[in-house]
Amino acid sequence: MAIKDYIRERFFPHIWCPGCGHGTVMNSLLRALESLGMSRNEIVMVSGIGCSSRISGYVDFHTLHTIHGRALAFATGVKLSRPELNLIVPMGDGDALAIGGNHFIHAARRNIDITAIVMNNRIYGMTGGQFSPLSGYGTMATTAPYSNIDHAFDTVELAIAAGATFVARSTSYHVKQLSKILRDAILHEGFSVVEVLSQCPTYFGRKNRAGSAVDMMEQYKNDTTPIGSKAKKENPDLIERGIFVQKEMPEYCREYDKIIEKAMKGN
């Protein structure tokens, strides 16, 4: 199936700002799905609210555009009630880790087979540039006009600590790596978290004098490095890219099948 068969072409051009990284994330995701030869009917995409969530309108799957922060909770209901479906949940950084933080850690803890994509642009874009839990100390935002004193989560460390069995990070610059990682995340049986650094030149970039979209992507190129690289040892400030965790653990729906078996035997 060609990439364009996965999209709802009538809704294009999309609403994302010029230079936004989210379209690139969508592109990488669709290429991953294409490489897996997945049928549209077996994919359910559940999104929350914000710039990231608009992705569900553009893809021709079963699409559930939910409430701010709750995408993973809705997705849990879809997955557990029909485990044969493939669940993909794109979220923004505020969506996934501020208002949706509780659902995020508990979905990870259960190891339910859902692919969570955190499209991290370090800002609330849809509402016009407020700081998010991933903006970081010292950044500027419309609700941090004197500079932000909130410290950022490390999405990868948080996901690992919460029990996610596949945890990875990439950027909108490293599209080939991103596509491959997303492919592996979808294939992984269990809760997968992929953090994607995705530039917001309109709000984060402008507020923090980060330059154009191209400048911001260049920064992703310069400020990131493969996991465990020599460069990281020399410069600990570099952000690591790649797959941090990929391990086999009992998946939630399969575990529940065992509960059903037990309960039915007792009948």
Added chain:
Amino acid sequence: MKENIKFIQGNEACVEGALYAGLEFFAGYPITPSTEIAELMSYRLPQKGCRFIQMEDEIASMSAIIGASLTGHKVMTATSGPGFSLMQEALGYAVMAEIPCVIVNVQRGGPSTGIPTHVSQGDVNQARWGTHGDHAIVTLTASNHQDVFAMTVEGFNIAETYRTPVILLFDEVIGHMRERLVVPEEGEIPLVERLRTSVSEGVDYHPYLPREDGRLPMSDFGGVHRYNVTGLFHDMWGFPSDNPQVVHDLLRHLVDKINNNVNQITNFKSYYLDDAESVLISYGSSARSALHVVELLRPRGERIGLLELQTLWPFPDQLVRRTCEHAKHVIVVEMNMGQILQEVRRVVDQPRKVFLANRIDGVFITPRDIRNIMRLVQGKGV
């Protein structure tokens, strides 16, 4: 004793009703006084190959049942006041996206953490207007376990018929009291099953285009029709729209599909109302005390009757107006500050003849409490 006769809690009667109605998925979070429902569901659902999940909070529970409903399952969650507050967000989503689901609220005293192990009927208006924005809602209640069972089944039937969330508003006394339940035979109470679209693969399916009879056939997520579901105002394909005509028509549809069917949705019981000069109006556990008063005073020649409401929302305006037409006075019996009282006053011709017999101290309202108010109303002194 026959197997279908049980001596159980109201919470258990609710579980029996839900399973009878064909419940297939339950998500919940522990909270007094509704917890027994979740406990029993975790035991019973896997026995029939169905699924239970304990979520991280009530927000997630409500969200999860919406997701599971979309894959074609009958779904339910259960909670009490504080949890019901958390569910309001996703409840509104279920209204907007027209998702069949059943939400049980076993009421306790509020506001806030309130008085968790004691009785109250303080969430009547929260059930009506707890979630933001204009909307219609269906809320059912019951005063005994046989009716808890019946109203639970009715709740699922209404949810499927109108593609809507239905709230079952029980209370602590009903939830925890033990009494007899006779589980009806299979087929004794008719069940409404999910209406699925007959549109075949490759043909344009409109998830939000009502048929002539007003019903909207669904297509399960994972099936051959891929469509969008959103909490935004949306067109007949489910895609977001801010077209004023689309917005207007959808809101009208959401409200009209419930309010134009008040008669079909209204459930009630009447006792000795034909010649009643004193009309008691009550619901839930307080209707038990009201009925006790009626049955005590009738043999003494008092023309007193009881209208027991089982559908609280949409409020049965005409039924209440007609019932109160010839009454000398009307006494609303409830365990709150007069939430249904306001509705009764709104719909009757003479609001000044409507009085309140209530209790708000976490103690169950007794027949004596009601009679004390009646004596005042009748000018007989205290």
